[in-house]
Amino acid sequence: MNMQIARTLDLKGLSCPLPIVKTAQAMRELGSGELVEALATDPGAVADFRAWCTSTKNELVEQTEADGVYRFVIRKK
């Protein structure tokens, strides 16, 4: 699978609802099928990104955590 990241969003330190709102804003500039990588430190972002992907039908391809940084890879619908 082609896992080329089109854009990385540094959302570290931001609190609700900014990680989601800024991701939604950035997604507008991507084409369908492109991947965005979001890096966040807000623990609430884990559930929020899952819910957001479900409601927007964008695909949560990957979700990992390292040193308190949550990494989400999302494929645009």
Place this chain on the structure above:
Amino acid sequence: MAVQEAELAVPVHEHEEHPKHQKLVIIAWSGDLDKVWPQMILATTGAAMGMQTTLFFTFWGLFSLVKSEKHITGENWMQRMVAMMDRPGMEHLKLGKMNFAGAGPVMMKKLAKEHNVASPGELLEMARDLGVNLVPCQMTMDLLGLKREDMIDGLGEPVGATTMLMEAQDAITLFI
């Protein structure tokens, strides 16, 4: 924090079974900082989720749409007195509780900055960018003697309760 997150986490599969609400209507009635903040958080989040989102600003809620640099608004002495006693504008909102002559809001804003929580003004800007309908209540504008030039740009046409309830018929509706 981790425990709280686990308790609050919404089972995602439930959303999949109930995808019906794609519209969000928030009746923004309060002009208190502690209520305007969640108005803005929920509106930006709804729009980010792809929901067709409308904020209807009525009564004190309208205060956050008045330009912060405006000192006195209103056409007659009583409307002007109201604006003097309770200065409108997003930068001048007071807390419903623990306002302490403005010390409360100053501390809340300082805490918010330290914790990277966006201010209501920043969130309003994002709401506008995400296409949230910002709709003022015509009746409140008349009541307070507010003119379009007193208010920030990017607002929809002022409407009444009927239009808003029509809009709300097939939407999640919040009164804040």
